[in-house]
Amino acid sequence: MEFAGTALCAGADDSCIPNREAGVFSFLGEAAVVLLAVAAGGAIGAVLRYLLSGWVQGMGGARFPWGTLAVNVVGSFALGLLMAGLLGHAVTGGTTRTFWTIGVLGAFTTFSTFSYETLALLAVGDWTAGIANVAANLGLGLAAALVGLRLGAL
Numbered sequence: 001m002e003f004a005g006t007a008l009c010a011g012a013d014d015s016c017i018p019n020r021e022a023g024v025f026s027f028l029g030e031a032a033v034v035l036l037a038v039a040a041g042g043a044i045g046a047v048l049r050y051l052l053s054g055w056v057q058g059m060g061g062a063r064f065p066w067g068t069l070a071v072n073v074v075g076s077f078a079l080g081l082l083m084a085g086l087l088g089h090a091v092t093g094g095t096t097r098t099f100w101t102i103g104v105l106g107a108f109t110t111f112s113t114f115s116y117e118t119l120a121l122l123a124v125g126d127w128t129a130g131i132a133n134v135a136a137n138l139g140l141g142l143a144a145a146l147v148g149l150r151l152g153a154l
Helices: 024-060 066-089 094-108 111-123 127-152
Strands: none
């Protein structure tokens, strides 16, 4: 089983284990490249999230967090597609995978905002919208990830 989230080590090989003969600076150099990939991907994902969620929320109105739902569903689809397709079939290094999964999509999707917005809906007594938000994010997110996985496996 493969998980999308990784630490500094993205592969199953020993590429993240410091080479004692090369010294600690060799390891720090490799780790710095991975951290820069996460930072660059995060910058891209955050901007994309801001643009998409703002656009969708503007179209959907203020009574329901449509923007957050949109980025979570699109992000779930994209992660499924990447994990099964582009990254699963192509020869990619751990840094490339980390850039896309943790960097871009980690910043693009948002569990913390989803949690806050659900609690905010419940706090004002809108239990229907709060429960609908949980059901929509979970149900549509899982469905989108499944579709992405299936398409990616083709």
